[in-house]
Amino acid sequence: MLYQTYQFQDDLLTPFRDLAQFMNSGLQRFSPLPANHPFRRFAAAWELISRYKLSHERPDFAIDTVRVGNRDVEVTEDVALDLPFGKLLKFSQDVDTRQPRVLVIAPLSGHFATLLRGTVSTLLQDHEVYITDWRNARDVPLEAGDFGVEDYVEYIIRFLEEIGPGAHILAVCQPCVQALVAVAVMSEDKHPATPHSMTLMAGPIDPRESPTEVNEFAVSKSLSWFQTSVISTVPARYPGGGRTVYPGFLQLFAFMAMNIDRHSSAHRKLYDHLAAGETEAAEKIKTFYDEYFAVLDMTEEFYIETIDRIFHKAELATGDFTYRGRKVDPGAIRHTALLTVEGGRDDICSLGQTSAAHDLCNTLRPHLKRHHLQANVGHYGVFNGKRWDREIYPVVRNMILATD
Numbered sequence: 001m002l003y004q005t006y007q008f009q010d011d012l013l014t015p016f017r018d019l020a021q022f023m024n025s026g027l028q029r030f031s032p033l034p035a036n037h038p039f040r041r042f043a044a045a046w047e048l049i050s051r052y053k054l055s056h057e058r059p060d061f062a063i064d065t066v067r068v069g070n071r072d073v074e075v076t077e078d079v080a081l082d083l084p085f086g087k088l089l090k091f092s093q094d095v096d097t098r099q100p101r102v103l104v105i106a107p108l109s110g111h112f113a114t115l116l117r118g119t120v121s122t123l124l125q126d127h128e129v130y131i132t133d134w135r136n137a138r139d140v141p142l143e144a145g146d147f148g149v150e151d152y153v154e155y156i157i158r159f160l161e162e163i164g165p166g167a168h169i170l171a172v173c174q175p176c177v178q179a180l181v182a183v184a185v186m187s188e189d190k191h192p193a194t195p196h197s198m199t200l201m202a203g204p205i206d207p208r209e210s211p212t213e214v215n216e217f218a219v220s221k222s223l224s225w226f227q228t229s230v231i232s233t234v235p236a237r238y239p240g241g242g243r244t245v246y247p248g249f250l251q252l253f254a255f256m257a258m259n260i261d262r263h264s265s266a267h268r269k270l271y272d273h274l275a276a277g278e279t280e281a282a283e284k285i286k287t288f289y290d291e292y293f294a295v296l297d298m299t300e301e302f303y304i305e306t307i308d309r310i311f312h313k314a315e316l317a318t319g320d321f322t323y324r325g326r327k328v329d330p331g332a333i334r335h336t337a338l339l340t341v342e343g344g345r346d347d348i349c350s351l352g353q354t355s356a357a358h359d360l361c362n363t364l365r366p367h368l369k370r371h372h373l374q375a376n377v378g379h380y381g382v383f384n385g386k387r388w389d390r391e392i393y394p395v396v397r398n399m400i401l402a403t404d
Helices: 002-028 038-050 113-123 149-163 176-188 213-220 223-229 248-258 260-276 279-292 300-312 386-403
Strands: 065-068 071-083 086-093 101-105 128-134 168-172 197-201 244-246 337-343 369-374
Touching: 002 038, 038 260, 071 149, 086 149, 101 113, 101 149, 113 128, 113 168, 113 279, 113 386, 128 149, 149 176, 149 300, 168 176, 168 386, 176 197, 197 386, 213 300, 223 300, 244 248, 244 300, 248 260, 260 279, 337 386, 369 386
Parallel strands: 101 128, 101 168, 168 197, 197 337, 337 369
Antiparallel strands: 065 071, 071 086, 086 128
């Protein structure tokens, strides 16, 4: 009944949001008005009420141009491969020179791949970029079957096959585990599409290292608790009606609860900016939360297997991870260069969890390994923002160029 309760509440609030939007639009007719005029304050309040909602649709990437050298270059977005639970998107620039091909492996953790818009935009300065674009599980019909952790690995392999030999991968957060598994399997099989390099950013390769609040919560509860407490059935009104999922709105509420003061402060600032007529500052906050409040559902099997195999048992770190019945051996990776990146202030995936990949890839020669610690960033700052652009990205770019 969890999903149904959420849907009932959302339906109940829709008329109030519509009224707030109507009232805000009416007050905007009196613009321009002096800062903090009563009408501005009323309009700001109505706008905040109208924004009290979640979206279950992926926002657009909206990457139309990118700065290459001293000029703006047009960017095109295409679907390279379309599978039931996700698409392979390709971003390419209108340039004559060949550029390294990079597959960005986005997390399947309650948000859409557009959360990595900044990552993709920066990479496009020097690369042809592909990204995993995961579908909202509530929109995938039951006929498409299940989608678990090993299916995620299979999708990575299929995407790399589509891109072709000589590519590079960059995995962010949760899928660092599946990315390492995919490369290990492909390396052992001597697969021609095995990537030349893999960059693993803030991912739980070994979640037992310096466990965070997120890690401790995951292991403090039994699998049966998760199955009975957070798994729900998609309402019949959606294409995936009847599918059991971990709803994206629950993941969002959990993340927000970890930093509730920060989010409350951001919305107070949004009100103040709107009331003061500070449009540019308000738009920055609205743009962030438009993305942050866009959520997707995960299949039950993917969520439960992630809790069980990645957090409870730490199967990759202990050497017990199997893929399609075969033991996965990271020691089979001999030619794919490894770069790991961690944030010193990361409260989701702390120090040592990602760099544990270096011990697992024990036959990889030292000159093909590198670790980068960005001391002054949290989880999000590892792959987005000024320090990603100015300090982390050059390290990633150099690793790719050295192995392309």
